[in-house]
Amino acid sequence: MYHDLLIPTDGSDGTRQALVHGLAIARRFDATVHALSVLPEGPYGSLESDESAAEAERDAERALERVETDAERDGLESATAIRRGAPHEEILAYAEENGIDMIVMGTHGRTGIDRALVGSVTERIVREASVPVVTVRVSDDLRIGDAADAEAIALEGLEARGYDDATTVDDPHRTSGSWIVPVETREGRIQVHVDAASGDVRLARLDG
Incomplete structure (x- = not known):
């Protein structure tokens, strides 16, 4: 039913939850995942220095x-x-050009004006898109604020991946929006890495 799924992303908590x-959804339908990051220009952009523009592009690449x-x-x-351009226009154009079957978006971006901007963009996409749009509501609070919770989620995630002998070797610590949990297997x-907003678990490094 769904072959190509689009996730607009800026790397923020909101888009990580999306x-x-x-x-x-993509796993359910074995769909191709399209990720699009739009650097705002025109009425959606702001006067930025070359340095801040370069930083925004690096953030987009990391996302x-x-x-x-x-x-x-x-x-x-x-x-x-x-x-680059008006975010809702670029998202809709990408969807049409690439045969997107569904768009999945967060309702918030980063902070301040960006939060209002992303909410406005999502609203316009919902109104104007010709394909289904799934919106993911984002809580203002981090879901995982405690090291013990992060450790439990990390071990549970490893067990699900077949690492049933994993043990922690150091205390979890926060870095940006994630908890880092060192374990031995x-x-x-x-x-x-345990995403502090979504609880998503990924293996960041494996030493032989």
């Missing part, structure tokens, strides 16, 4: 790399793109 839901990594982990094909040491 990614979790989008990947679940797309995250989607590629998670899609590959789930055995899904992926395609990524960065565009029969195959060596693994660093587990």
Whole structure:
């Protein structure tokens, strides 16, 4: 039913939560995951220095790399793109040009004006898109604020991946929007990243 699924992303908590839901849908239908990051220009943009513009592009690239990594982990094909322009226009144009069957979006972006902007963009996509749009409501609070909870989620995620002998070797620590949980397994040491907003688990490093 759904062959190509689009997830607009900026790497924020909101779009990471949308990614979790989008990947679940993609796994169900073995769909190709498209990730699009739009750098706002025109009435949606702001006067930025060259330095801040370069930082925004690096953020976009990192957000797309995250989607590629998670899609590959789930055995899904992926395609990524960065565009510049009015976000809702670029998202709708990409969807039409690439035969997108469904769009999955968060309702919030980063903070301040960006939060209002992303909410407005999502609303316009819902109104104007010719394909189904799944919106993921984002809580203002981090779901995982405690190290013990992060450790439990990390071990549970590893067990689901067949690492039933994993034990923690150091206390979990926060970095940006994730918890890092160092563990030891029969195959060596693994660093587990637990997304503090969504609870998503991924293996960040495996040492033999």
